[in-house]
Amino acid sequence: MSQMNTGAQEIISKFEVAYTEDVLSRLKEQLICDHPDGTMPRDAHPKMHGLVEAEFIVHNDLPDAYKIGVFSQATTFKTWVRFSNANSAVQDDIKRDIRGIAIKLTQVLGEKLNQETDCSDNQDFLLISTDTFLCDNIQTFDAMVKAFQGSLWQKIVFFVTNPSVVWKLLTSFKVFANPLQIRYFSCTPYLLGQQAVKYCVTPVSQTIDAVPGSPDSNFLRTAMKQQLQTAPVEFVFGIQLQTDPKSMPIEDASVLWKETASSFFPVATLRIPMQNFDTQTRNQQGENMRYSPWHSLAEHRPLGSINRARRLVYHAISELRRRVNGVN
Ligand code: HEM
Known part of the structure; x- marks a missing residue:
């Protein structure tokens, strides 16, 4: 192991690139095999409940520790927010799953880590409905992908040797009534200047609707539509210091x-105004859009092996699906 001396204690294994490349080639192969017909969804979070227009309002008078990058001054960013189910299969919303929120701030000035020119002025934040990730690092994640693609025996060996992943699979997959009423977490850490932090997005309203008695397959989209027809929605964006x-x-x-x-x-309020987001144009825009934790200012650099792996994976997978789908 070689130690990289940042303020946020990253430790990079010499095998990390190999695990990352293995994950990428397995995900690519699976996508190509599952979608030979010229339309390719995302590998993860393919089912979108809606892409909504929003405002990311950075709060006034933040303490100095937080006044870094996009949080350095009170300002409002025009933002796109995509809500999704995590499962790589598009399935009924009543199935237990992890849900995602992907937040894209636009017109962000400053030095970026972005590889994609179409996202050069973006700062993205990706969060999910569980507070910790399934796997500790990219080595375990690679073993999990191998096991899921492998024989029953390989699956059994993986689960026996990784009981904590089994526990996470059992406890973090849930049914929710409305994506606008869920708390979301970054799970992985990020830099805030020299400091390591995690993010959380919490709905301001405490209302939690009941899951419908006889739910249609896309009831999460329906719930979002109904709510945004009658009132705006606000979330608070929070930062946790290590x-x-x-x-x-x-x-x-x-x-x-x-x-x-x-x-x-x-540190900020994510405000989603009333709107009708369920149009053909908006849905297509959501399909074509790409998010990545590496669409980021250098001050908010993703940390840890899971995040480092995501740099290569998100770039390559989004390039692949956009090429197959004919998106420029
Ligand atoms: C090694 C771990 C991970 C891998 C390999 C991975 C892989 C992927 C891939 C391939 C996509 C689709 C990208 C595209 O085609 O545009 C995706 C989307 C997404 N991922 Fe991950 N992911 C990982 C970890 C995480 C973590 C830790 C989070 C958040 C806590 C997360 C949240 C999301 C979200 C919210 C989306 C949907 C983005 C959108 O709406 O377009 N992922 N992930």
């Missing part, structure tokens, strides 16, 4: 950074 490198590790995305040790400080 205060202890041992109990709040960078290289293990399966460990919860406890809110009792360091709470999420509200």
Whole structure:
């Protein structure tokens, strides 16, 4: 192992690139095999509930520790937000799953890490409905992908040797009534200047609707439509500072950074105005759009092996699906 000395304690294994390349080639092969007909969805989070227009309003008078990158001054970014189910199969919303929120700030000035020119002025934040990731690092993630693609015996061996992943699979897949009423977490850490942080997005309203008695297959889209026809929705974007490198590790995305040790400080409001987002044009825009944690200012660089792997994977998979789908 070689140690990289940043303020946020990254440790990069010499095998990491090999695990990442293996994950990428397996995901690519699977996509090509599953979608030979010229329309290719995302490998993960293919089912979209809606792409909505929003405003990301950075709060006034933030403490200096938070006034970095997009949070450095009180301003409002025009933003696109895509809500999704995580499963690589498009399935009924009543099935237990992890849900996603992908937030794209536009017209962001400053030095970026972005590879894609069409996203050069974006700052993206990707969060999911569970507070820790399924796997600790990219080595385990690669083993999981191999097991899912392998024989029953390979699956059994993986689950026996990785009980914590089994536990996460059992506990983080849930049924929700409305994507606008869920709390979302980054799970993985990011830089905030020299400091490591995690993100959380929390709905301002405490209302939690009941899951419909006889739900249609896309009831999460229906719930969003109904809510945004009658009132705007607000979420608070919170930042949690790493205060202890041992109990709040960078290289293990399966460990919860406890809110009792360091709470999420509200730095911005994500405001989704009333709108009708369910149009053919908007839905196509959502399909073609690409998000990545690496569409980022250098001050918000993604940290840890899961995030480092995502740099290669998101770029290559979004290039592949856009090429196959004829998107420029
Ligand atoms: C090694 C771990 C991971 C891999 C290999 C992976 C892979 C992917 C891929 C291939 C996509 C589709 C990209 C595209 O075609 O545009 C995607 C989308 C997404 N991922 Fe991940 N992911 C990982 C971890 C995570 C984590 C830790 C989170 C958040 C906590 C996350 C949240 C999302 C979300 C929200 C989307 C949907 C983005 C959209 O709406 O377009 N992923 N992921």
